[in-house]
Every structure is written in C-alpha cells, then in structure tokens.
Amino acid sequence: VTVVGERGIGKRRLVQEFTSTLPEGAKVLVGRASEFEEDVTLAPVAEMLRRELDVDRDTPPAQIQERLRQIVEGCCEPTEADQVAARLGLALGLGDEGREGRRYRAAEIRAGFLSFLQGQARSGPVVVVFEELHLAQQGLFDLIEHVLRNGRRSPLFVLCVGRDDLFEVRPGWGGGLFDALTMRLEPLNAEEAEELARGAGESLDEATAERIARHAGGNPFFIVETTGMLLQSHEEHVLGTAHSHLLPPTVQAVVASRIDHLPESARDLVRKAAVFPDGTFDVADLSVIAEPKPEMLQVLEDEELLVRDPRREGIWRFRHGMLSDVAYESLPKRERQRLHLQVAEAILAEGPKPRPKFVAYHLEQAARASLDLNPDDRSLADRAVLALAHAGDLSRRRIQSRTAIDLYQRALDLAGPEEVWGAREARILAGMGEAHYWLGEYEDARVALEKALEIAGTDPTTETHAGRFLADIALNVRGDVDRAGGLFDRALAAARKLEDPWPIARTLLMAGWAPFWKGDLDVARSMFEEALVTARANPERDPWAEARALTSLSSVISPVGDEVECLALAEEALELGRDMKDRFTVAVAQSYVGNSLRRMWRLDEALAALEESVAVFRELDARWELASAVGDRGNVHRLSGRLREAERDLEEALRLCRELGERSLVTWTISRLALTMLARGEPQAARSVLEDSLSRVAVDEPGFRSFLLESQTLLALAEGDLSAARQLALRALEVERDGGMRNNVAAQLWWVGRIFGPDAVGGEAEMEAARGTLEEAHWIQSLREPELIAQSMEFMAAAGAPPPAGLAGTTAPRG
Numbered sequence: 001v002t003v004v005g006e007r008g009i010g011k012r013r014l015v016q017e018f019t020s021t022l023p024e025g026a027k028v029l030v031g032r033a034s035e036f037e038e039d040v041t042l043a044p045v046a047e048m049l050r051r052e053l054d055v056d057r058d059t060p061p062a063q064i065q066e067r068l069r070q071i072v073e074g075c076c077e078p079t080e081a082d083q084v085a086a087r088l089g090l091a092l093g094l095g096d097e098g099r100e101g102r103r104y105r106a107a108e109i110r111a112g113f114l115s116f117l118q119g120q121a122r123s124g125p126v127v128v129v130f131e132e133l134h135l136a137q138q139g140l141f142d143l144i145e146h147v148l149r150n151g152r153r154s155p156l157f158v159l160c161v162g163r164d165d166l167f168e169v170r171p172g173w174g175g176g177l178f179d180a181l182t183m184r185l186e187p188l189n190a191e192e193a194e195e196l197a198r199g200a201g202e203s204l205d206e207a208t209a210e211r212i213a214r215h216a217g218g219n220p221f222f223i224v225e226t227t228g229m230l231l232q233s234h235e236e237h238v239l240g241t242a243h244s245h246l247l248p249p250t251v252q253a254v255v256a257s258r259i260d261h262l263p264e265s266a267r268d269l270v271r272k273a274a275v276f277p278d279g280t281f282d283v284a285d286l287s288v289i290a291e292p293k294p295e296m297l298q299v300l301e302d303e304e305l306l307v308r309d310p311r312r313e314g315i316w317r318f319r320h321g322m323l324s325d326v327a328y329e330s331l332p333k334r335e336r337q338r339l340h341l342q343v344a345e346a347i348l349a350e351g352p353k354p355r356p357k358f359v360a361y362h363l364e365q366a367a368r369a370s371l372d373l374n375p376d377d378r379s380l381a382d383r384a385v386l387a388l389a390h391a392g393d394l395s396r397r398r399i400q401s402r403t404a405i406d407l408y409q410r411a412l413d414l415a416g417p418e419e420v421w422g423a424r425e426a427r428i429l430a431g432m433g434e435a436h437y438w439l440g441e442y443e444d445a446r447v448a449l450e451k452a453l454e455i456a457g458t459d460p461t462t463e464t465h466a467g468r469f470l471a472d473i474a475l476n477v478r479g480d481v482d483r484a485g486g487l488f489d490r491a492l493a494a495a496r497k498l499e500d501p502w503p504i505a506r507t508l509l510m511a512g513w514a515p516f517w518k519g520d521l522d523v524a525r526s527m528f529e530e531a532l533v534t535a536r537a538n539p540e541r542d543p544w545a546e547a548r549a550l551t552s553l554s555s556v557i558s559p560v561g562d563e564v565e566c567l568a569l570a571e572e573a574l575e576l577g578r579d580m581k582d583r584f585t586v587a588v589a590q591s592y593v594g595n596s597l598r599r600m601w602r603l604d605e606a607l608a609a610l611e612e613s614v615a616v617f618r619e620l621d622a623r624w625e626l627a628s629a630v631g632d633r634g635n636v637h638r639l640s641g642r643l644r645e646a647e648r649d650l651e652e653a654l655r656l657c658r659e660l661g662e663r664s665l666v667t668w669t670i671s672r673l674a675l676t677m678l679a680r681g682e683p684q685a686a687r688s689v690l691e692d693s694l695s696r697v698a699v700d701e702p703g704f705r706s707f708l709l710e711s712q713t714l715l716a717l718a719e720g721d722l723s724a725a726r727q728l729a730l731r732a733l734e735v736e737r738d739g740g741m742r743n744n745v746a747a748q749l750w751w752v753g754r755i756f757g758p759d760a761v762g763g764e765a766e767m768e769a770a771r772g773t774l775e776e777a778h779w780i781q782s783l784r785e786p787e788l789i790a791q792s793m794e795f796m797a798a799a800g801a802p803p804p805a806g807l808a809g810t811t812a813p814r815g
Contacts, residue, residue, distance in 0.1 A: 002133075002160040002174055004167075005185035007322065008221025008251065011161045014185065015129055018159070025124040033136040033162075036277035038357050039091070040395075040403045041106060041139040044130055045113055046091045051311050057355075061094055068092070075119030084119070086581065087112025095581075104584050104620035105399055106139045110146045111619050117147060121154040133162035134169055137402055141170045142621075148177050187218025196220060201227040221320060222251040228304065229257050255326040258303070266299045270306070271327050273316070275339045277361050279324035280317040288346040289339050333369040340366035341380070344387075356394055360387040360407065367414055378416065385411045389428050392435075401435040408432040426456035430466035437469050442477045446470065460494035464503045467491030468510045475514055485514040501538040505531045505545040512552060519739050521556050528552040547573040547585050551592045558599070559741035563778040567596035587616035591629050594636070601780035603640050610636060624665070627656035631669045638676045639781065639788065646676045654689075671707035675714060679788070683718040690715065706732045706748065714789065717755075726756050733761065746773035747782035754786035 005011050019028050029052065031044025039046060050056060053067040065085070072085045087108045089095050120126050130136070130144060148158060160166075164184070167173055174180040188196060193213030198204060200223065204212070208230065216222035259267060272290040273281055286292045297316065300306040305323055309315035318324040331339070344362035347354050367384035370377060392407035408428050415425050433448035449470040456462035471487030474480045488511035495503040512527035532549035535542040550573035554566040570592035577585030590613040597606035610633040617626040634649030650673040657666035670689060677686040690711060709732035716725035729752045736748040750770040753761040761767065774782050 001158070002162075002166070002180070002182040003185060004162055004164050004182065006187075006219070007163060008219045008320065009185045009187065010220045011185060012131065013220075015131070015159065015161055019127065019129070022125075022127060026127060027120055027124065028127045028129065030129040030131065032131040033133055033140060034278045034280075035135055036357065036361060038355055039093070039398075039400065040357075041137040041400055042091050042109055042143065044136075044140065045109065045143065046093075048128070049088060049092060054311075056312060064092055065089060065094060068094075072116065072119070075122065076115055077119075080115060084112050084115045088116060104622055106142070107620040107622070108583065110143045110621075113143065114147050114150055117156055118151055118154045121151075121156055125155040125157065127157045127159065129159045129161070131161050133160045134164075134166040135162075136166075136169065137400075138170070139400075141173065145177065148180070152178065188213075188220060188223075189218065190214070193218050193223055196223050197227055200224050201230060204230065216251075219251070221322070222254065224304075225251055225254045225258065229254050229261075251322065252326050252329075255323055256330065258305075259327055259330065262303065263299065265293075266296050266303075269296050270300055271331050272339060273306070274318070274324045274327035274331070275336070275343065275362075275365075277358075278317075279321050280315065283314040283316065285343065285346075286316075289342050333372050337366045337369035337373070337380070340369070356387070356391040357407070360384065360391040363387045364410060364414065371414075381414045381416075385414050385424065385428075388414070389424075389431070392428070392431055396431050396435050399438060401438045404435040405432055408435070421455050423456060423459040423462065426452045426459055426462040427465070429455075430462050430469075433466060434469050437473070442473050446473055449473075460497040461503075463494030464491045464498065464507055467494065468507045471514070472510050475517065481514055481517050485518075488514050501534050501542065502545075505534040505538070505542060505549070508534065509545060509548050509552060512556070516556055519741070521560055521741065524556045525553065528556060543576045543580050544582070544585065547576040547580075547589065550576070551588060554592050554596065558596070559744050561743075561777065563596050563599050567593065567600070570596055583616050584620060584622065587613045587620075587622070587625065587629070590616075591625070591632060594629075595632055598632070598636055598639065599781050600778045601784060603636055607633065607636050607640070623656055624660055624662065627653045627660065627662065627669070628665055630656070631665070631672065634676070635672050638672065638679065639784075643676055643680045647673065647680065650676060668707050671711040674711040678711075678714050678718050679791070683715060686711070686715050686718070706735045706744075709735065710751070713755075726760065729756060730760065742773060743777045743779055743782075746770040746777075747779060747785075750774060750782060751786060751789075755789060 003011055003014060015030075019030075022028065029048040031047040034040070034043050037043035037046075049068075053064065053071060055064050055067060068085050068088055069081070072088065073081045076084050086095060090105055091109045091113070117126055117128065128147070130140070133140075144158060144160065147156065174182050187193075190213060193216060194206075194209050197209040197212040197216075198206075201209070204227065212223055212226050212230075216226060259270060262270065269290055269292060273286055273292075275289065276285065283292050283297075297306065297308075301308065304319055306316050307319050309317065318327075328336075340362040344359050344366065347359050347362070363380065363384040364387070367380040370380040388407050388411035392404045392411065395401075395404035395407060408431055411428050412425060415421060415428075429448045429452035433445045433452060436442070436445035436448060449466040452462050452466040453470070456466070467487050468491040471484045471491060474487060475484035488507070492504075492507050492511055495507045498504075508527045508531035512524045512531070515521075515523035515527070528549050532546060532553065535545035535549055538545075550569045554569040554573075557569070558566045570589055574586060574589035574593060577583075577587075577589050590609045594606045594609035594613060597603070597609060610629060613629040614626065614633055616622075617629050630649050631653035634646045634653060637643070637646035637649060650669060653669045654666065654673060656662075657669055674686040674690050677683075677689065690708070709728050713725045713728040713732065716722075716728060733745075733748045733752050736745045739745070746769075749761050749766060753767045753770070758764045758767045761770075771783065774780070
C-alpha cells in the first residue's frame, strides 16, 4: 500500500495508528529514506536492521556480525544463513571496505533482505514501512518491487509513505504489481478541521476554531501548530493586557512564533538541534555545540517539537520536517557557519571511521554561510569541495552512482567560476563521468570526461581515469576503435607515471580490447598479461583485477591457442572469485568456464557452469551479463539437441539485448536463434527473426558478420537455394580469413568444406589442415557442428530437396 499526501497532512500519524492496532506477534520494521545518510539508497534497510539487531553506527563490526549471525540463524534456512548474513552485512557497511566497488552490491542486499523478511515471516506476519519515499533513490524502489514480486507467498505487508512528488521520482510506481493499492490523504473538510481545532485546543471558542480551520486549508499540521501557538502562554497573558490573536499567513510563521515564545534555553537548544540534517540527531553529536540537558529536551518534547526514538537511546528527531526548517532559518549565518564547522571538526576528530558524507554536509553548509558573509574568503569553500569530492569518490567506488554524481555536483557548485578550474575540478569531473558511465548515461559521461581532460593539464590521475573511460565509450558505444586506441595510449602513459599498480592494472584491462577488436591478439595478450603481473605484484593484493586479467587472457587465447589453457585460466579466476566471496566474479568466471567446456564438447559440464552463471546474474539483476549467459546456455542446449530449451533461452537473451539497446551481443544471439529455428524445421521463423533484427545489429565487426552469414547460409539451404548458400558460406570464410584468427579460420573452413565439399575450400589438404588445427586447439564443437547441420537438414530430404554436396555420404570426424 502506498499512501501519499502533501506535507503535514497526517501520513506519519496514520502509520502510527495503523501499527498500534496490529495483533501481538506481528513484527514491524520501519525505515526512512533520507538524502543525508552515508548510504543514501539503502539507508532505510540499514535503519531497520540496526533496530532489529539493537546496534548503532558506533557498534564494533565484530559485535554487529555476531548479532547478525544470531538473528539470521534464528529465522533463515541453515544452508542460506551465511550468505544472507553476508549480504545484510553489506547494508551495514561490513565486507565492502576494499578499493574495488561491488558493482552489484545493491542487488546482493536486495536478495539478502528478501530472504531475511521471508525468514521472519515464518514466525508471523511482517509489516515493512518505508517513510519519506519521495526522497528515495531508484535502488530503493527496485528493492521494494523485488520484495513485492518475490515475497507474495509470505505474510508480508509493505507500506510506503511519501509526498505527491513520489510519482515524479518514480513514474508509474505500483503499476504492474499484484495487490498494489495507492491512496491519497486529502485535506480535511471544514467540519473535520473545526473538530480537530477544538480537540487540539479545548479552551478555544467556536469562532476561533472556525477561523483556524478556514485559515489552515484543512491541513492537520497547520491546524495543530496554529492552535498550539494560540494556547501558548506569553507576556500579555501574564500581565492580563488586552491583545489580539492574529493568525500568521503561513504555517512557517506559526512555527516561528511558537519557537520565539519558548524559554530562552529551550529556544537556543532547538535552534542548534536544527543544524543536523534531516531533522534527526544523536544527543552525543548535539553535545558538541550545545548542552542538551534532559529537562530542556523534555520541554521540547512536551511542546511537541521533538520526539525521541523509542528503540534507540539518545536519538531524537523533530516531530515534523518543517519544524526543523523554521528553526534553522532563525539562526544568523555567522552562527550557522560556526556551528556547522564545530560539528565537522568534532566528527573528524572521532578517529579512523569518520562519517564522510556527514562531514561534507556540515562543511558545505559552513562554506555557504561563509561565502555569503565574505565572498573573498574561500578557505571553508575549498575544504568543503575536497570533503564533497572525497564522499563522492567513496560513493562511486560502492557503485552508488547517483549519489556520487550529486556529491560531485555540489563540490563543483562551490569550486568557483569555471575559468579558474584546474586539476582538482578535473578529478571531480572524471569521477562524475565514471558514475554516469556505470548508469549507462554515456553522453553525460562523455561530456564530463572530455571536460576533465580539457582542464587537467598534465595531471596524470585525471588523464588515466578520465582517459580510460572515455576510450571505452569510444570503443564499445561509438565503435571508434582508432580514437579509443589513442585515448587508451594516453591513459596508460599517465598511469605509468603514477607508478601505482591500481590504475595501471585497470587501464590495461580496458585498453587491451582495442587491439583485440583490430585483430592484433598478440598486443592484446601482452597487455592482459601485464595486467595480471601488475595485479599479482600489488602489495595490497588485487584479486579483482587478477580475476579479470585471467578471463581476458582466456578470450584472446581461445581464437588462436589451446582451449585447455583457456579453461585453466577461467578456473583460476573462478577460484579467486570464490575466495573473495564475490558472486559477480564467480558468475563471470563460470561463463568463461562454460564456454571453454562447450568448445571442448563437454556439454554436460558446460551446462552446469552456465546454470550457476545464469542464476547469479539473474539474482544480481546484471542484465547485460545475464543476456550473454542465457544465450550461452541456449547454445549448449542447441548443441545437445534440446531445441525447445535452446529457443526459450535465446529468445530471452534477444529480448534482453533489445531492452538494453545492445548492438554487438545481439548479433551472435540472433544467429544462434536462427540456427535453432532451422534445426526445429522452422525456416520461415528463422527468416523472420533475421530480417526483423538486421537493422538493430552491429554488422561491421568481422566476427559478427560471419555469425550472420552462417545463419543466412543455412537459411538459403533450407529454402533450397544452394547457389546462394554457397556464395554466403564463402563470404563468411573470407571474413574469417581477413580476421586472421587461426582457430576461427579453421572452424569456418571445416564447416564450409563439410557442407559444400572439399573443392569449395581448396581441396582435401586444406580440410585435413583445418581438422588438425581444431583437434590441436581442442575445438571439438567446430568438428561436430556439421553433423548437427546434416541432422537439421533432414526435413529438406523429406521435402524432396537434395542435400548439399559435402553432406552426402560423409563420415564422422575424429576426436
């Protein structure tokens, strides 16, 4: 259920009334979206977990892990407990301290949270409340939808609360979800508003209650605040002098009047408490800038300005966000500057685990006040820029890309005019460009990265960072191999200047694909080998880069070397992934393992590896990788004769490619789907999928052209056009020869020679040489493939069409 309404309409009160009526045994988990948490996206989940574990941010990690283990073991399946605990730990900042971000961290938390809720629901109904959802990032909406779609068989009730602009943040929210309901709280009508005014102020006369109701426009918060102001005791009451009760024109003015009439010490305390973001504070933090005496906090609670957190000792919040806003606005700018700076300094002095976004926020606010007071003094602004950039870097490494972009933009907003920007701003722009890159916003990424390089001067950090991501966009998005190569060269030269193994390894891992797509496998291999050596020599250890280097080497060796070596490399990467407990790395390695096993014709083992890869990618919502792995699994099904399963997988892979706007993987997928349809005796369906998809694909790369030509060859065979089929097959062979990759050439030559006869490819000697190359490379699939083609052409014979020359009376290949 989603409840929306304007500010002050009573959404939180509705939630409180609802949860207070739940039966005994029902578990209630409440979390609030916020723009100011260290993990903005999944802060509500972390809040729920901390409350459930009875820990706070300062609790030692070992203690949090132990409490998490106890809670999870008490509700989840024993075989899943360790994995669920590890995933939930990510939401609490455990297990992701490394320099390399977990690209699918949010998906892992999402899966762990669902398992946790389902485990809790075994003991009784669970109510999950997400407050302030209009402040949520897209990742939180994804999590909620994941829970709703996959937890329908458990007694779960999810209540989402936010303002009307929630639907601007997530258009179509709730659509397509079974049993979803959205309701809007409307303002009170005149009769209801008067009743509330009389109830909030028992001593008010009817005329005043009517005046308040009319003035407040049916907003309950405005009514209660106005009533509270009128009932407040002030000097005229004490002296007994005549006075009027004019109603302020806005609710902000009402709140300001209430604060002004507080005792001086309470007024001072509430204003200083408003310095903390999101209207929530810890008494320990507040004590840095004020004396939060219990009796003063009690006064503010009695005045219904503050409320204490019933489950977390020392945590308080303003009863309503508007109360905090008005209290903050009443502080002079010089006082704001002093207070924010004091809080930031105190947090930085805490020790090795400061709160970077919290520090950045306070320095930012101090800087804004300082610049308003003296625009020529940039000392605080410069500190704030560095703090915001640091917080942005941390968010980027955790793949919290949208949060990182916001922090970087706020840093640039304080950096001064663009004409004075230099290396500092260039590094910020490089980080922003990378964050856009991971969101698939390639044009925004390109603009930021090009600007970074333009103003970087000779800063090698920016040159290697911005250069390698801009080069990757040029290579994989725009298909400009030459420009990509130049950018990679610049990035790699800059990385070497830094003499830092981290950027050197990462630049090499990206740059190696430029010569690969040019067909220069020796250069590509040398770059990936250097990346592997660099990662292994890193004194801090870099298993992520090591695993990527191993799988990249597998890719460049396979077309020209021995598949046994490729399999060994992929299995080594798999072992690293399991040691790291990085499921994404495991899934990537298993996809390489599966494809090597497929080429070696060990199809059952290949299927098992690809099943794990597909399952992990699906769980992590890694959609591009899922499209690739599902397509690979479909290809194994095709080769194994499971044509229905093959068609289902390949159709899913094609759908994902189209949804992603993918233009390279889609070509291979279309070709395998067409082959499967032909094997099922469906030439018309094969032609339809080829013709429908040709406008969507990248046909410029040699490998992709040969895939399509192969499919078109078999389609022409199926339709009885042997002359056209032969021409298409020879064109495919020419394409592979131009590419110069030994195993690919041998595979294509064998394929054409077996279908159209040895004379089509230069005679028996050429065929035997191709056979020897494929056997030496352990590319047994390529030797067996023509047999499958012969089987798929049986329907032609049944229709009276003669088989192609090479398939008549053939014998099975060796091996």
